[in-house]
Amino acid sequence: MSPEEVKARGWKELDVILVTGDAYVDHSSFGTAIIGRVLEDAGFRVGIIAQPRWENPEDFKKLGKPRLFFSVSAGNTDSMVSNLTPGLKPRNKDAYSQGGKTGLRPNRAAIIYSNRIKEAFPDMPIVLGGIEASLRRFAHYDYLSDKVRQSILADAPADLVVYGMGELQIVEIAKRLQAGEDIKGIRDISGTVWKMEVKAWKELKGEGKEKAGEQDESENATEDVAKDKSLDPAEFFKEYVEIPSFSEVSQDKAVFAKSFRTYFLEQNPVTGKGIVQPHPKTIIIQNKPMRPLTEAELDHVYELPYTGETHPSYTEPVPALEMVKFSLTTHRGCFGGCSFCAITQHQGRMIASRSIESVLREAKKFTEKPDFKGIINGVGGPTANMYGMECRSWEKKGACLDKACLYPRVCPALDTSHKKLLELMHRLRELPGVRHVFTGYGVRYDLALEDEEYLEELCAHHISGQLRIAPEHFSGRVTDTMSKPGKEVYEKFADRFNAFNKKCGKEQYIVNYLMSGHPGCTLKDMIEMAEYVRDHGGYTEQVQDFTPTPMTVSTCMYFTGLDPFTGKKVYVARDKKEKAMQRALMHYRNPANYELVYEALERAGRIDLVGNAHKCLIRRKERQRK
Numbered sequence: 187m188s189p190e191e192v193k194a195r196g197w198k199e200l201d202v203i204l205v206t207g208d209a210y211v212d213h214s215s216f217g218t219a220i221i222g223r224v225l226e227d228a229g230f231r232v233g234i235i236a237q238p239r240w241e242n243p244e245d246f247k248k249l250g251k252p253r254l255f256f257s258v259s260a261g262n263t264d265s266m267v268s269n270l271t272p273g274l275k276p277r278n279k280d281a282y283s284q285g286g287k288t289g290l291r292p293n294r295a296a297i298i299y300s301n302r303i304k305e306a307f308p309d310m311p312i313v314l315g316g317i318e319a320s321l322r323r324f325a326h327y328d329y330l331s332d333k334v335r336q337s338i339l340a341d342a343p344a345d346l347v348v349y350g351m352g353e354l355q356i357v358e359i360a361k362r363l364q365a366g367e368d369i370k371g372i373r374d375i376s377g378t379v380w381k382m383e384v385k386a387w388k389e390l391k392g393e394g395k396e397k398a399g400e401q402d403e404s405e406n407a408t409e410d411v412a413k414d415k416s417l418d419p420a421e422f423f424k425e426y427v428e429i430p431s432f433s434e435v436s437q438d439k440a441v442f443a444k445s446f447r448t449y450f451l452e453q454n455p456v457t458g459k460g461i462v463q464p465h466p467k468t469i470i471i472q473n474k475p476m477r478p479l480t481e482a483e484l485d486h487v488y489e490l491p492y493t494g495e496t497h498p499s500y501t502e503p504v505p506a507l508e509m510v511k512f513s514l515t516t517h518r519g520c521f522g523g524c525s526f527c528a529i530t531q532h533q534g535r536m537i538a539s540r541s542i543e544s545v546l547r548e549a550k551k552f553t554e555k556p557d558f559k560g561i562i563n564g565v566g567g568p569t570a571n572m573y574g575m576e577c578r579s580w581e582k583k584g585a586c587l588d589k590a591c592l593y594p595r596v597c598p599a600l601d602t603s604h605k606k607l608l609e610l611m612h613r614l615r616e617l618p619g620v621r622h623v624f625t626g627y628g629v630r631y632d633l634a635l636e637d638e639e640y641l642e643e644l645c646a647h648h649i650s651g652q653l654r655i656a657p658e659h660f661s662g663r664v665t666d667t668m669s670k671p672g673k674e675v676y677e678k679f680a681d682r683f684n685a686f687n688k689k690c691g692k693e694q695y696i697v698n699y700l701m702s703g704h705p706g707c708t709l710k711d712m713i714e715m716a717e718y719v720r721d722h723g724g725y726t727e728q729v730q731d732f733t734p735t736p737m738t739v740s741t742c743m744y745f746t747g748l749d750p751f752t753g754k755k756v757y758v759a760r761d762k763k764e765k766a767m768q769r770a771l772m773h774y775r776n777p778a779n780y781e782l783v784y785e786a787l788e789r790a791g792r793i794d795l796v797g798n799a800h801k802c803l804i805r806r807k808e809r810q811r812k
Contacts, residue, residue: 207291208261208282210236223490243306259316260295272731285502311369320349327745334436347379377476426460439746456584478538485544513564520568521591526740535585553619560621570628574606604640645686656699667706702768705743
């Protein structure tokens with residue numbers, strides 16, 4: 187991270203410099219650490235510039251000019267999510283900065299960092315990666331500006347986007363640049379997005395011919411197309427699908443929804459095709475997704491020599507590390523298919539799992555650390571209980587395009603056995619130096635119901651008083667829009683959970699994560715949820731207001747008011763006042779929410795819920811005059 191550290195390694199220059207919007211933490215839960223260690227393992231000299239000052243290019247020069255390229259990431263989360271609340275107010279804490287300090291990364295960090303690098307080193311290749319770039323790879327709805335923005339590759343002066351989990355892509359890019367290839371010719375790596383000149387695209391499609399004497403920056407584009415066999419028109423259009431242009435999707439919401447559906451259904455590394463989306467000044471081309479890592483590859487990635495610590499230059503802790511320092515990643519991918527989640531578009535639906543032995547080796551290293559207290563506080567991936575699961579169709583055709591794995595019910599073709607996970611948890615508990623192995627969050631409860639042995643083991647050994655789960659809502663209309671199981675499944679789980687705790691002689695509780703303001707959710711739906719909480723307990727502060735983030739089904743619905751798969755209209759609460767009322771209904775006991783709750787009940791025609799009767803949400807009192 188400093189010229190002194192480079193010199194101490196005996197290096198005269200670096201091959202690759204990674205720029206990140208997060209503080210640098212050398213732990214496998216942090217994307218920059220993984221990419222840095224993977225490149226180092228492949229023989230490259232890597233530098234990291236963490237949270238540079240972005241007002242001018244000086245911070246981007248501190249490690250000198252890399253021999254091969256810069257790689258830029260906004261960090262573990264989209265910079266908008268890091269910086270702003272769902273109400274678009276500045277957050278008072280940044281979990282990925284030392285001391286939780288805010289203001290250490292800009293909004294649209296990947297674009298701004300790329301511009302500063304280009305100012306400092308105009309000829310250097312720039313590769314974008316991380317969640318921000320990955321999920322903004324096409325024209326997308328941007329919540330901050332409330333409009334459709336171009337692909338990040340059209341807005342940033344970068345050459346490639348690596349989307350998804352990028353280990354295989356980044357190493358191949360580095361090796362090919364090392365071999366002398368021009369980055370503009372690297373167009374065939376799965377899991378990457380590149381751009382083509384508009385003129386070359388027109389030539390490829392056979393549209394129009396160059397006017398006599400016409401010259402511009404793409405004057406050799408026709409020659410390039412003729413030379414590059416990968417761009418033979420007949421072959422190209424077998425492998426790529428064109429979707430509506432930026433101009434079309436930004437002007438017509440129905441076209442936006444249709445475009446979203448097309449690229450959503452192509453996010454399959456086995457059968458998926460590449461996607462082409464024309465933009466005014468460039469053509470954005472996404473290659474098909476990269477395959478998931480094999481078990482051996484995943485083991486190798488997670489057993490690289492991470493220190494598990496923040497960089498020694500930091501004087502304050504990084505809050506995000508404290509949450510995951512002694513947790514274990516067992517797998518990647520999620521076949522849950524929740525509408526508001528972008529994992530499908532980033533990690534994919536197919537599960538890639540580590541071996542049990544690899545996870546145990548990592549856990550043993552925990553026991554050697556002086557600050558380890560014998561508690562492993564998390565075991566899993568995007569979900570806690572999909573480890574080792576597969577579907578017999580994945581190898582030949584990938585995840586199904588015509589149906590979901592868990593909604594509206596668990597697919598019978600899916601292997602839902604928790605046997606491998608149970609073996610892993612049992613062996614972790616037996617490790618010398620390990621006192622407890624907790625799974626307090628991330629359990630997919632509809633999946634847990636498929637294996638009662640797992641649920642009993644969970645209650646007996648792996649919960650520290652509370653289990654956090656995410657039913658999100660108790661109105662069937664809303665859970666259908668979310669592609670989540672309904673309250674009947676939740677109630678069945680809660681009953682079994684309570685029964686197993688009673689059997690184990692334990693007093694443990696469910697903490698619900700709930701959501702307000704999701705597409706499809708009306709004030710009546712929120713009142714239904716408040717009444718359910720009133721009648722069944724479970725009043726919680728864990729309520730999140732829906733935030734539109736790029737490339738989720740829910741964000742497409744929020745922007746267009748349409749379900750992209752059925753074309754049916756979806757109700758959307760866009761008014762700030764209504765969104766505030768929806769959220770207030772979940773905190774109806776809070777005196778500060780009285781006016782909002784009263785107005786919501788009045789607007790919905792449910793004044794019967796105001797008064798002193800047992801069923802009432804709020805008491806009747808003289809309202810404040812406005």
